[in-house]
Amino acid sequence: MPQSLDTGTDQVRLLVLTPEYADFLWLVAMLSDDPDISPDAVWCPDIVDCDDLVRNASFDVVVWDSAFQDSSEGAFLRYLSAVSDDRPILALGSDTCGDKASTIIGYGAADYLSRQTLDRWSFCRAIKHLWYREQLADSAHSQLGREVASGFINRDLFFDRLRQAILRAERAETRLAVLHLNIDDFRSINESFGYQQGDQLMLALADRLRERLRRADSLMRIAGDELAIIIEKLEDSLDITRILRKLVAALDEPFTLGGQKVLVSISIGVATYPEAGENTENILRRANRAMFAAKQDPGTSYRFYDRQLHVTAGHQLRVEADLRNALRGGELELYYQPRIDLATEEVRGVECLL
Structure with missing residues (x-):
């Protein structure tokens, strides 16, 4: 069952996906030492509870430990990104190489940290960065109504x-x-x-x-x-x-x-x-x-x-260019054709032909 650890007010809401409760407490403790962060954290060690939480609860940041799931990292991260309404995902893994970070981010994570070098400063910095970026995104999203109205x-x-x-x-x-x-x-x-x-x-x-x-x-x-x-x-x-x-x-x-x-x-x-x-x-x-x-x-x-629209647009542009050049070069000539009423044989108007 998921467990919550609330340490104050005006919190950053975290969902921590890790199989070990001790790791959950360790991560929350690092955040609690930072004066800028008051974490409202939920521990989830089970993938069934995970699906329910990410679909139905509201979180600012999802922290994902790579040891959490049995399936492939790519498949799980793509699923997690899709069902969490694109909330930022901070991935924690054992690999320290830069290529691993690029791969994990390509799967849908917003950032990657290696557990081998993880410390309070780097973890708090990553959480704050994702949290502030999310607040800016929410602000920009709500700004649309004011932009449209004005x-x-x-x-x-x-x-x-x-x-x-x-x-x-x-x-x-x-x-x-x-x-x-x-x-x-x-x-x-x-x-x-x-x-x-x-x-x-x-x-x-x-x-x-x-x-x-x-x-x-x-x-x-x-x-x-x-x-x-x-x-x-x-x-x-x-x-x-x-x-x-x-x-x-x-x-x-x-x-x-x-x-x-x-x-x-x-x-x-x-x-x-x-x-x-x-x-x-x-x-x-x-x-x-x-x-x-x-x-x-x-x-x-x-x-x-599609390609046909491209071809059609290109043809229209060429016709317009040809007409402009013909107009500049005096190559166009007007002809007036009378419109005659067949019953009275009277001229009722003219048509202009180019």
Whole structure:
């Protein structure tokens, strides 16, 4: 059975996965000596209790002793990362080489310490770093509502998060997806209800979408009527399809604007790493291209970026370039063709041909 050791108030909440109670007490004792940390720690020596705790309880940091599980380290860490809502995992192992740390972090841990060199300073430092980073992530997550309501757009923060996500995906050999969302006919909403109501709609939409996303997913406003979402740790295309269906379902109920019920639709473009590229600009640009393709479908819809979209976009760019060059070179000529009423044989208008 899991056991809790509460040493004060305003604690950092820890789940300690280790088979030995003496090791649990040793780890908590190191933290208790630090004036900046008041640990509220739960000891879990059993994998069955572990599954229930990580799914249903709330922790700031999970401390995992590599001796805890019988299965492979990689399989267990991937499972633990998935079911713990991406709370940071501090891994403790017996190996001291740097390659081991890289491997463990690639499996989903946030940090790795060797038990052979573990001391109070390094352990407390690692816990505080993960705890503070988690608080910053929670703050940034809650900040979205204020950003959307105020119209604040922070593209630099979005691109930084996307760069970090790509590095994690590359290291762990996993996939990620970037979703580019645009509210259809948003201009008409602003003209009918006012810009303040339009911002309130963005806020309400963001709240609905956030409820259907995992805590680790990044949702940001990147333009007046556009949102972007970074979704990490995708196993296959079915994962992103399930998430997309949840997002589409968020639009089933109308929004209230100016006392009226309004149904809105959105167009979603999806670009996945590494298929759509390996840098932030390419991935977001291709998600944007897929979003415009989705606008060709009625109602709320989504499209995945693929090679055909790339070919079509390239053809359109070439046609536009050719037209601009022809215009500059005076190579275009207008012809006017009359439109005649066959009954009266009168000219009713003209058509302009280029």
